[in-house]
Amino acid sequence: DAGVIQSPRHEVTEMGQEVTLRCKPISGHNSLFWYRQTMMRGLELLIYFNNNVPIDDSGMPEDRFSAKMPNASFSTLKIQPSEPRDSAVYFCAGGPRVTGELFFGEGSRLTVL
Amino acid sequence: KQEVTQIPAALSVPEGENLVLNCSFTDSAIYNLQWFRQDPGKGLTSLLLIQSSQREQTSGRLNASLDKSSGRSTLYIAASQPGDSATYLCAVLYSGAGSYQLTFGKGTKLSVIP
Numbered sequence: 001d002a003g004v005i006q007s008p009r010h011e012v013t014e015m016g017q018e019v020t021l022r023c024k025p026i027s028g029h030n031s032l033f034w035y036r037q038t039m040m041r042g043l044e045l046l047i048y049f050n051n052n053v054p055i056d057d058s059g060m061p062e063d064r065f066s067a068k069m070p071n072a073s074f075s076t077l078k079i080q081p082s083e084p085r086d087s088a089v090y091f092c093a094g095g096p097r098v099t100g101e102l103f104f105g106e107g108s109r110l111t112v113l
Numbered sequence: 114k115q116e117v118t119q120i121p122a123a124l125s126v127p128e129g130e131n132l133v134l135n136c137s138f139t140d141s142a143i144y145n146l147q148w149f150r151q152d153p154g155k156g157l158t159s160l161l162l163i164q165s166s167q168r169e170q171t172s173g174r175l176n177a178s179l180d181k182s183s184g185r186s187t188l189y190i191a192a193s194q195p196g197d198s199a200t201y202l203c204a205v206l207y208s209g210a211g212s213y214q215l216t217f218g219k220g221t222k223l224s225v226i227p
Contacts, residue, residue, distance in 0.1 A: 004156075033215065043202070043217040055213060091156060099164075100145045100206040102215065104156040 006092050006105035014113050018080040021108045023092030024073055033102070034067055034077050035091040043091070049075065050097060082112045115140045115207050119218035126193055127226050134188040134221045136203035141181045144208040148177050148188050151200045151220070160201075161188070193225045 005024040013019055025032050034046040047057040052069045060067070064083070069075040079086055089107040116139045126132050136146070145164045149157040161170045161177040163186070169178040176189040186203055202220040206213070 031213070042219040045215065048213060048215075050213065093157075097213075099162070100147075100208070100215075101159060101162045102147065102157075102204070103159065104149075106156040109154075 004092055004094055004103055004105035006108050008108055009106065010109045012111045012113065013082055015083055016081045018078065019082045019110060021077040021090050023075045023105060025094035026103055027073065029094040029096055031097045032069060032075055032092065032094040035093060037089045037091060084112045087111050115205055115214060115216045117203060117205050117216050117218040119203060119221050121221060122219065123222040125224040125226060128193060128195060130193050131191050132193055134201050136186040136218055138184045138205045140207060141184050142207065143181060144206040146179055146186050147204045149202045149204065151202060157202065195225045195227050198223055198225050
């Protein structure tokens with residue numbers, strides 16, 4: 001298995017633009033998390049899906065952020081409109097719900113100018 | 114709300130030394146605890162997973178222990194090598210009352226000096 005695949009790896013955009021980050025989890029893993037990592041705040045949970053259903057989105061900072069998981073093999077995190085303070089590394093992670101073990105993607109580094 | 118603390122924030126040791134990284138958490142009703150390694154510019158790599166019913170896990174030169182009652186976990190690295198230099202994060206999974214929360218510490222940045 002290729003592991004958790006995220007795209008793009010790097011994104012530079014201007015304030016106000018829409019950003020879409022993508023994630024392909026490992027086949028068979030029914031839990032999926034989106035995290036944001038910054039130097040100041042460390043890793044912050046944004047949203048958690050179980051079996052494609054959003055269970056906890058209390059970490060989504062504002063209405064500008066939205067996440068979807070239309071099927072077990074694909075998830076997106078969208079920011080519209082983007083702001084400079086959204087600059088961070090966004091990680092997708094997934095794993096089997098029964099063990100709680102997590103496998104991370106390589107992350108998408110977002111820079112909003 | 115679960116809080117996870119890792120001390121120290123940074124650690125520098127000479128090659129060959131044994132070392133211990135610490136992780137503490139506030140809510141002892143955890144589902145599991147996981148130790149990760151993160152290299153600069155990379156994602157997190159799972160090192161060891163300890164379920165709530167377990168006391169320790171071992172993988173090669175790594176040994177992780179869990180004491181739920183005191184809210185502590187340690188990661189022991191034997192005979193450290195320069196390749197062990199990375200940031201080590203612990204994460205606590207809390208599952209209850211319909212929620213499923215994984216909370217990370219801010220990590221310990223380890224430098225192993227040749």
